[in-house]
Amino acid sequence: MDIVEAEVIIIGGGIAGLIAAEYLSMSKNVIVITKSEIEHSNSYLAQGGISAVIDLNDKWQEHYMDTLQAGQFHNDPEMTEFLVKEGNKVIDSLSSWGVPFDRNCKGQFLLGKEGGHLRNRIVHAGGDQTGKKIMETLIGRVSGKVRVETGQYAVDLLAANGNCYGVYCKDDDGRITLYKSTHTILAGGGYAGIFSATSNAYGSDGSAVCMAYRAGAELADLEFVQFHPTLLKSEKISGLITEAVRGEGGVLVDSNGSPIMEEVHPLKDLAPRDIVSRRIFEKIHYQRTSVFLDIKGISNFKKKFPGVTALCENAGISLDAGFIPVTPGAHFTMGGIKTDLFGRTSLGGLYAVGECANTGVHGANRLASNSLLEGAVFAKQTAQYILSVKHERIPPFSFSFMQESYSAGSSSNDALLEITDIQEIMDKYAGICREEEGLKKAEYKLQLENFNPALLEQPIAAIKRLNMQTMAWLTVTSCLKRKESRGSHYRKDFPFALKEWEQKKIIRSVLRDESFTTKEATAGILN
The missing domain is CATH 3.90.700.10 (Succinate dehydrogenase/fumarate reductase flavoprotein, catalytic domain)
Incomplete structure (x- = not known):
């Protein structure tokens, strides 16, 4: 086993991972780890733009309300307020870095409109190639400033005593590398790939969420899976x-x-x-x-x-x-690894940004073009927090104990379902329309009670199957626990949670008073 050390390890090379790398590269030794080539990310394929309050007739309160309405008021109010207030700063930063956003003949941003938005506030680049233009710019900026390791599948976190110390990775030839770090950032995307019809071309097997789960990190809102129409x-x-x-x-x-x-x-x-x-x-x-x-x-x-x-x-x-x-088709997953304003998870030294994180800003259903915005906003927050930490070092731990933990267990993968079987179960029982009977059938079919693998000994294909089956089981059990219909989680056997008059009450309180606070406007109604 090879061992590589760095101050910061970032797992994932999408918009969130690379923006974090860009800021951290100012003064940190950073390694970015990706499953395949750096261009192979769902951020690269993003057709939509970035939502931001730029028009003089627009207000952050309106963007805030559109976000809460789409999220069926399950959103974290303070995190959501922070998100929408940062939109124009994100556009300014990306523009200054060289992202060629679409503009009119006067040099003003061309603002589009998408589902759930009451105003034109979507900034695009190259028409429907915003993700590609942003990623090309970010790849150019981090090139030469950070070390990028491609073809490395992150298998499991090195974690003990409530702290994360790095990540085990494996390449296609079976070679294992332990990347040790003081700060480990998960930016590995979501889990829409557990369904057969998905817009996600790369990965999306939930590997980042599963690694965090196995390490004991807190997860939240896994039942909320957005299906793009x-x-x-x-x-x-x-x-x-x-x-x-x-x-x-x-x-x-x-x-x-x-x-x-x-x-x-x-x-x-x-x-x-x-x-x-x-x-x-x-x-x-x-x-x-x-x-x-x-x-x-x-x-x-x-x-x-x-x-x-x-x-x-x-x-x-x-x-x-x-x-x-x-x-x-399955498009975006609102649930994930629970984080705070600075991307911190419940494990020391472990952070999550992008789609694998659950910041609370999307609630029960993400508003269009808020995903790239979220990735950019909280990647910057996480990077700036890490930069602010002084006199850091990797705490000591028993490396021999960690090695022993990976030599235990059976290496058999007979208990695993095939990927197509996992997807068929999710499509049938946990897709756009759900009910208890079907969800219980799915829970039974997906359970892994007797599976105890020596994970690092498994081929990558088996590890992917394990992650997808684990992620599917976690999603189904979360669906069973939420006994209401809310946003993207539609239970045919339970009504919607929030009455229309309650939504209108919140909307009126927000738009009537520009000086409102999110706590006052949403007290007693959210969540």
């Missing part, structure tokens, strides 16, 4: 149709060309994602009709959405008729 539906679901298409005037219609969102929600096609996803799900599975995105009303579509255009062309779908076939 519009994945491209072809012979094989092959990509995501950004919500910005509906923001530009795209309309969801059935096989007869009739709009499907007219009587469902006041925002119609731009309603929060959980509402739109359930409507499309009902149309496809209960009414047996296909659903399409009617783009005939969008001028210069191919110029505005080059990524979507290429996606359709690669799938053999012509845009000449003006219809794109769509279906919902």
